[in-house]
Amino acid sequence: MKIVVDSNVIYSALLNTGEYVRDIFFSDLYELHSCKYIVVETFRNKEKLFKHAKLKDSILLDRLFKLLRNVTPVNEGFISDDSLERAYELCSGGYEKDIPFVALSIHMNCPLWTNDEELMLNLSNRGFYNFFNP
DSSP, X not given: OEEEEOHHHHHHHHHOOOHHHHHHHTOTXXXXXXXXXXXXXXXXXXXXXXXXXXXXXXXXXXXXXXXXXXXXXXXXXXXXXXXXXXXXXXXTTTOGGGHHHHHHHHHHTOOEEOOOHHHHHHHHHTTOOOBOOO
């Protein structure tokens, strides 16, 4: 099953002690995809991640490497204009940072995995229901 992964899911897998999220990353049942931008966004937030992690920096970086190794980065340039336009409509009004992830989900016709409940509510209210809920 193909799934588009939002950055907050990766952060959750890094910071939480719960194994079920990480188990999905390493399961053969799922094919995880995300925008290439996820790498930039993760490193932009690295100080916040280090601050909140209850792990040594070397362990956190090793975990990040292993998680990202199991996510196929997709160049945002390959997302269709129609998918980007629809994502823009769905995410306007405060959720613009999520446009690439929503657009990729639409483009690939696969569920979006996010932990952002406000985003899910906003998208659902606008007619988008394709979410992955483990």
